[in-house]
Amino acid sequence: MTPPPARVGQPATEIDTPALVIELNAYERNLDRMARGVAAYPGVRLRAHAKTHKCAVIARHQIARGAVGVCCQKVGEAEALVDGGVDDVLVSNEVVGRAKIERLVALAKRAAVGVCADDAGNLRGLNSAAGAVGVQLPVLVEVDVGAGRCGVAPGPAAVALARAIAESPNLRFAGVQAYQGKAQHLYDADQRRAAVDEVNRQTAAVVQLLREAGLPCAVVTGAGTGTWQFEAGGGVFTEVQAGSYVFMDADYGRVDGFPREFEQSLFVVTTVMSRPTPGRAVLDAGLKSLAVDSGPPLVHGRPGVDVVAVNDEHTILSVADPASGPRLGEQIWLVPGHCDPTVNLFDWYACVRNERVEALWPIVARGAVQ
Amino acid sequence: MTPPPARVGQPATEIDTPALVIELNAYERNLDRMARGVAAYPGVRLRAHAKTHKCAVIARHQIARGAVGVCCQKVGEAEALVDGGVDDVLVSNEVVGRAKIERLVALAKRAAVGVCADDAGNLRGLNSAAGAVGVQLPVLVEVDVGAGRCGVAPGPAAVALARAIAESPNLRFAGVQAYQGKAQHLYDADQRRAAVDEVNRQTAAVVQLLREAGLPCAVVTGAGTGTWQFEAGGGVFTEVQAGSYVFMDADYGRVDGFPREFEQSLFVVTTVMSRPTPGRAVLDAGLKSLAVDSGPPLVHGRPGVDVVAVNDEHTILSVADPASGPRLGEQIWLVPGHCDPTVNLFDWYACVRNERVEALWPIVARGAVQ
Numbered sequence: 161m162t163p164p165p166a167r168v169g170q171p172a173t174e175i176d177t178p179a180l181v182i183e184l185n186a187y188e189r190n191l192d193r194m195a196r197g198v199a200a201y202p203g204v205r206l207r208a209h210a211k212t213h214k215c216a217v218i219a220r221h222q223i224a225r226g227a228v229g230v231c232c233q234k235v236g237e238a239e240a241l242v243d244g245g246v247d248d249v250l251v252s253n254e255v256v257g258r259a260k261i262e263r264l265v266a267l268a269k270r271a272a273v274g275v276c277a278d279d280a281g282n283l284r285g286l287n288s289a290a291g292a293v294g295v296q297l298p299v300l301v302e303v304d305v306g307a308g309r310c311g312v313a314p315g316p317a318a319v320a321l322a323r324a325i326a327e328s329p330n331l332r333f334a335g336v337q338a339y340q341g342k343a344q345h346l347y348d349a350d351q352r353r354a355a356v357d358e359v360n361r362q363t364a365a366v367v368q369l370l371r372e373a374g375l376p377c378a379v380v381t382g383a384g385t386g387t388w389q390f391e392a393g394g395g396v397f398t399e400v401q402a403g404s405y406v407f408m409d410a411d412y413g414r415v416d417g418f419p420r421e422f423e424q425s426l427f428v429v430t431t432v433m434s435r436p437t438p439g440r441a442v443l444d445a446g447l448k449s450l451a452v453d454s455g456p457p458l459v460h461g462r463p464g465v466d467v468v469a470v471n472d473e474h475t476i477l478s479v480a481d482p483a484s485g486p487r488l489g490e491q492i493w494l495v496p497g498h499c500d501p502t503v504n505l506f507d508w509y510a511c512v513r514n515e516r517v518e519a520l521w522p523i524v525a526r527g528a529v530q
Numbered sequence: 531m532t533p534p535p536a537r538v539g540q541p542a543t544e545i546d547t548p549a550l551v552i553e554l555n556a557y558e559r560n561l562d563r564m565a566r567g568v569a570a571y572p573g574v575r576l577r578a579h580a581k582t583h584k585c586a587v588i589a590r591h592q593i594a595r596g597a598v599g600v601c602c603q604k605v606g607e608a609e610a611l612v613d614g615g616v617d618d619v620l621v622s623n624e625v626v627g628r629a630k631i632e633r634l635v636a637l638a639k640r641a642a643v644g645v646c647a648d649d650a651g652n653l654r655g656l657n658s659a660a661g662a663v664g665v666q667l668p669v670l671v672e673v674d675v676g677a678g679r680c681g682v683a684p685g686p687a688a689v690a691l692a693r694a695i696a697e698s699p700n701l702r703f704a705g706v707q708a709y710q711g712k713a714q715h716l717y718d719a720d721q722r723r724a725a726v727d728e729v730n731r732q733t734a735a736v737v738q739l740l741r742e743a744g745l746p747c748a749v750v751t752g753a754g755t756g757t758w759q760f761e762a763g764g765g766v767f768t769e770v771q772a773g774s775y776v777f778m779d780a781d782y783g784r785v786d787g788f789p790r791e792f793e794q795s796l797f798v799v800t801t802v803m804s805r806p807t808p809g810r811a812v813l814d815a816g817l818k819s820l821a822v823d824s825g826p827p828l829v830h831g832r833p834g835v836d837v838v839a840v841n842d843e844h845t846i847l848s849v850a851d852p853a854s855g856p857r858l859g860e861q862i863w864l865v866p867g868h869c870d871p872t873v874n875l876f877d878w879y880a881c882v883r884n885e886r887v888e889a890l891w892p893i894v895a896r897g898a899v900q
Binding site: 161174178179234255257260278279281304309311431432436444445447451452472474498501504505506 | 544606674681804818842898
């Protein structure tokens, strides 16, 4: 783990760069907005997605504001969060392989831990490991409602898998997960709504099938920052798994509609390390501090200064007006292109309020990919 | 730091995934090939680029085979490497800001540490910090020979900066760095040679100008895996900074000519975590284990199984022949799209020889971006 980039109490201008910075006022407003927003839908709770922030401090803030718990994608993330004081974690993903399953059931002895499944053979592994340590593991059937990734079809296959869970002595059928990741980043609200109308329709149908089979769903979980109001308002989901709303990013900035209510609270703070020509500045952050899978970062609060390229260790900026252009050594704040994989590059959040470092939070699940 | 993904002695099939794996036979052949290759050019030494591997063990292997030392891009990387037993490190980049410069000169008391510069104001900061701790810091002038990134123009500006270094009591003018990063990944050998012909021409001219000004260059450093033979054979460079040759990646696999002599030795080993349809398999590695800035990873040794998409936590594969397609739980080895930023996602190399884990090497400079 690298050392923290600042000391508490320092001015933000003294943060060593590149550093991952949370602007705390915007961050807290985002948490409050989502907590109030979800509370307006009776029977729906937030299960905040911790794969975005990988931080036990933030997970506890979300739970303190009413989230039922968090979800994450990896057993290693769940371990780090439980060790950090989070007591309800859904692994919103399949867990395959004996070593990982043994870690999962060990964790389920210490906290409320659930998991998803889409394969009957996998269930046998889960059941046997759970029995060996004496836990009854909650398992959700993952259904594919259009994402084209994991999950069984939301018809008889889902009922068969749910029944297999219910009939496994050491497993408990907990409900279904129906997540349509592709819908989150459709920029147009009508397109997102149409995609989620289909999600809601298919999910309602499979929940009905399960109920008719004597397998009622205690939990129906899914959704994300881009679409959560559509799932929450559809009458079938009981949990929304939004994650990015905490931070936002350049790509979510292009999504219209209600996600716009959330503010950018996450920044990669950089320094101008070279001013080789009047029209060019070079920053000390590159691909090892900025994920570019969803496009490059954006320069924050510096009109006329734009990202031209992101190299391994440098970001190259164009400077429209050299007279007011950034000087060597100046801090430049960037809005990351995609928050989740950018967070995964850093070991610390430097948390800033009113231009001063107020806290340093470790990203305890950074790199916890196993 | 995450726990290692394996135990020494385990079969490779038991490595927990996703994991970063070095195939040691290919790795050692790559080290030997480059050592022999550079030795064929009198007056030229390898200064291996450690930004690729971020590992003190590998740096020591390179030095044991004749490298004059290593280079890296960040003070934090240099600190981790020196702490790991590497005694000659060039920071092949500008170091800007008081805190970073103080760390740089502190390190220069413990090892042979040099740095690049392209700004006279920056030199004053370096000189003053070096004086404060009583070291004489070697400084190279970075010249821009076509990369359009950092560096002064290779003419009178370079001479003026070199003179300013030579006249700074606590700095020593050590030579020039001329690196053309864009040339490395031109797939066509003739295009690469043409780009480096221009690099050699401009670099020779500035070295001549400096000599005429009474500022002889002890070191002329640059080049990379894609072009190193062109710089090494051009008669002006004394050091080649190749890094990727150790591992290679999917993008270097598209570069023709002599880089093809190096073998793929780096893999991200994954597991099939879902087999939702006969034509689709899903792997347990996504953007948090695979950098996609230079394109997606490639499936290794599995014809008819191809990468369709890389999501945050999953890679989706198409399976042409479901009958022989990968089964749930099977390991799939991927060739990373781009080695450097992929390495930076992991804390450990699991080193494999003859299908067995032989060593676990910590990636000590992972995340050392400051």
